Amino acid sequence: MRNAIEVVNVSKSFGAIKAVDNVSFTVKEGEIFGFLGPNGAGKTTTMRMITGLIKPDSGVIRIFGVDILRDHIKAKQLMGILPEMSNAYIDLSAWDNLMLVGGLYGVPKKICEERGERLLKQFKLFDRRNQLVKGFSKGMKQRLLVCMALIHEPILLLLDEPTSGLDVESTILIREVLKKLNENGVTVFITTHNMDEASRLCERVAIMHHGKIIVTDTVDNVRDKTERFKILEVIFDKAADFTELASLSVNGDFNVSGERVRVVVEDVDSVVNRIVDYARNNSIRIISLNTLSPSLEEAFIKLTGS
C-alpha cells in the first residue's frame, strides 16, 4: 500500500518560535487519519506545509510520492483541501464558486457541470445553486466548501476542522460523505478538536503538542497507551462480601456498589482468572465483566496536559 502523505523530519520556525519541530509521520493510502492537538500545537502550520502553502525550513513532504516543494502544482492536483481559514466567494453563487474551483483544478467544463450538479444534490444545496453565497448559513457554506474540495475527485482529502461549529444536520451529512468517500478509496486527513469525531471517523491519529508529535497510533492504542492501569468492572448476580477482591487492585482503588465491583488492575488476564475463581468458590455468578478504557478525550488531555 502506498503512502498518501509522507512527512519526514519537517521543521518550521517563525522567528524564535519553533512551530513544528522535526515532525515525521505517514498517512497510508485509503485510511482516515486524525491530526489532533491543542491550540498552538503546530497542527495548522503542519497542514499548511502539507498543502504547499508554506515551505518547511527543513525536511521533506511527499504526496503520493510527489515532493510538494519540487512539484507543488502536481501535488496539489492530487489533493482536495478544506483549509481552516477558508471561505467561498460570497459575491458569487454556489454554482459559480464550484465552477471556479473546478476550472482551477483543470476539470473540463462539461464534467465539472455534471459533478457540480451531483455534489450540490448530495449536499442538499442544489435548489440554492444560483443564490449568492452571502445569503448562506454557516452550515451551508461549509457544505459548499466540501463540495469545492471534491469537485476534481481527489484521491486525498485534507480537511481542517470540517465540522467545527456546524449544525447537527451538516455535521452528520459531512461525516457520512467522508465515510463513503473513504470506502471508495479516498484517503482522508482530518484535523479536529472534536475527540468524539476523531473516535468515530479515524482509524489512526497523531497527537501534536508543542510542535512535536507525541503519539501516532490507532485510536484504541492511543487510549491504551495513556492508561497503564485499567478499570475492571464486574457485576455479580448478588451482593456479597467482596473484600477478598480488594487485594487485586494495583493502586488500592477498589469500589463496591451493591453487586457491582470496580477494581483498578494492570494485568487484566490474571485478574479475570482470579475473579472467576472467586465467583466459583463463593457460588456467585458473574453477570457481566468489562474493562473501562479512557476515552480518546481523556487520553488527549493526559498526553497533552491540556
Added chain:
Amino acid sequence: MSDSSSYYLNQFKRSLLIVKKNVKVYYSKGPVIIFGVVLPMFLFLAYFIGRNISLHEAFPGLLGMTVFFSSTSVGPTIAPWESRLKTLERLICSPISLWSIFLGDVLSSFLFGFLISLIPLILGLILEVAFINYFLIVGVLILGTMCFSAFSILLSAYPPSDMPSTIMMLTSLIRFPLIFISGVFAPLSALPSWGIILSSISPLTYFVDLTRVALGGGNYYPLYLDLIILAVVGVLFFIVAVSIHKHTILKRFS
C-alpha cells in the same frame, strides 16, 4: 507540446478564470464603474475649466488620468479583500501558481482600465480631437493600461494588510503625487529641469508623452524610449510585486 509550454498554457488558462472571477466579484459593481469614470473626469474638469487651453492640448492629460486611475482603482484592494474574506488561502491551495493569480488580477485590471479609457477616447473623437496615428494611440493605451495594472498589484504588495481602506489610503498617497509630476497638466518641455528629473520616475510621464505624439504634438523623449520604458517598467512592476507577495503572503493568514 513540451511539458513547460503545457504548464504555462494551463497556468494562463487559470489566470483567465481569475479574470472571470474578478470581473464578477469586483469590477461589475456599479460604484466601481462610476468611480472609474467620474474621478478622472472631475480631476480633468477642475483643471480644464476656466483655463485658456484647447481640448486638443488637454486631452493627453485626460486620457492619462483615466487610464491611470481606472487601471489602479480596484487592483490594489483585491489581495486585502481576499485576505479579509478568507478566499485567498483557498485560492492558493489550488494548483495555481502565485504568479498566475496575480497575472489574473493584472489582466482583469487591464480589461477594466482599457474599457473605461475608451470612454474619453470616444468622447475625444466626437469632440473632434484629431489623432494623427490611431494605431499608436490604441497601442499606447494597451501598453499603458498593462503597465499601470501591474503597478496596481505592486501597490497591494506591502504592507500585507487585510484592510482595503488602509491600502486605498496608501495608494492615494502614491497615485495623486504621480499625477502632478507626470506632465499631465503641463507638457514636459514646460517643466523646469528638476521637474523633468522628478517626472522621469513616473511611468505615467511616458504614457502622456506617447499620447502627445499620437495627437501630433511634440514628444519630449524619443518614441522608442517611451515604449521601451513603459514595457520594461510594467514587467518589472509585475516581477517585483509577485516577489513581494510571495514573501509576505503568509502574514495575510495570521
